Amino acid sequence: MKSPDLVIIDDLVGGRWTLQPGESTTIGRAARIPVGADDRYMHRVLLEIWYANGTWMVANRGNRVPVQIESRQAGALAHMRLGPGASSPLPAHRSALVFQTPETTYELHVTLTRAVDVPLAQPVHTAPMTAGQFSPNAEQAALLRALAAPLVRRAGAGNDDIPTVKQLQDTLDWSQKKVNTKIDYLCRKLAENGFAEFSHSGPGPALSRRIQLARFAAEHRRYWDRM
Known part of the structure; x- marks a missing residue:
């Protein structure tokens, strides 16, 4: 029987990763879970997923790419936008992480086996800029x-x-x-x-x-x- 705290991440192109309580991972061009390796607009680390105080958390570690979190559970209507620097508990059951660059749109499916309580957010560590630069006057x-x-x-x-x-x-x-x-x-x-x-x-x-x-x-x- 699987632990009720398991998180399964599927990149929909053959990659599948399972996290146990206490573990963490990163998602991006040069992260533990590689996404957009040839995409010059993708952050080296865009997302981080970790376990804290009984809760699986996700954070946007980038500074240009917003992430949509969409519940894929039957009957659920949850939809959330995770802006740069923001963090949130992962939704219960099944959800999709959707984000895009000028080159393409990415989607990963995340399965969480139970709802969890919301802990305090971890400090934000910004991923470095990749292509382009925006510095307003x-x-x-x-x-x-x-x-x-x-x-x-x-x-x-x-x-x-x-x-x-x-x-x-x-x-x-x-x-x-x-x-x-x-x-x-x-x-x-x-x-x-x-x-x-x-x-x-x-x-x-x-x-x-x-x-x-x-x-x-x-x-x-x-x-x-x-x-």
């Missing part, structure tokens, strides 16, 4: 801060709480043209630097780019919020 950082402010301030904030172009004009004392130009430029630069959610978005309307950039700004704020 002072004006870009100010725009990112303004866009992210309501999402950072209140966990339940939605798209309607994201500042409009007019509100950004008032906050930053910029013209409407400057606000829109900065949003467009940032989206293009992020696409060029390997952030997949911008690479596949296309030109799109300004509203969708503003919301997309606000969500990005909130998830990645630890990289620019001190500017």
Whole structure:
């Protein structure tokens, strides 16, 4: 009989790994579980899975690739986005870890045999950058801060709480043209630097780019919020 604490990781292309309580592993281009070995946009270590206080945890150790955690249990509706630096308990039973780079989309299936309690998160250790680089200047950082402010301030904030172009004009004392130009430029630069959610978005309307950039700004704020 298998231990109720076993975790089984399947990369869907023939790789299968089993973890016992007390063990840990990493997932990425040069990790213990190799994923995207030839993908220059993949982090050397993107994900870490470990066991702590009766709970299996997963953390995003990268700084550019968000990870979707989707429950695959019958009748379950759980869906969670694990941004860079974030950690979470693995869902009970079966789930999928889905992430993408500009080159391809990856999916791993994880089987956990029982629900567990939530422990304190481990410290975050950021994986090194791979291809591309994003380092906003002072004006870009100010725009990112303004866009992210309501999402950072209140966990339940939605798209309607994201500042409009007019509100950004008032906050930053910029013209409407400057606000829109900065949003467009940032989206293009992020696409060029390997952030997949911008690479596949296309030109799109300004509203969708503003919301997309606000969500990005909130998830990645630890990289620019001190500017």
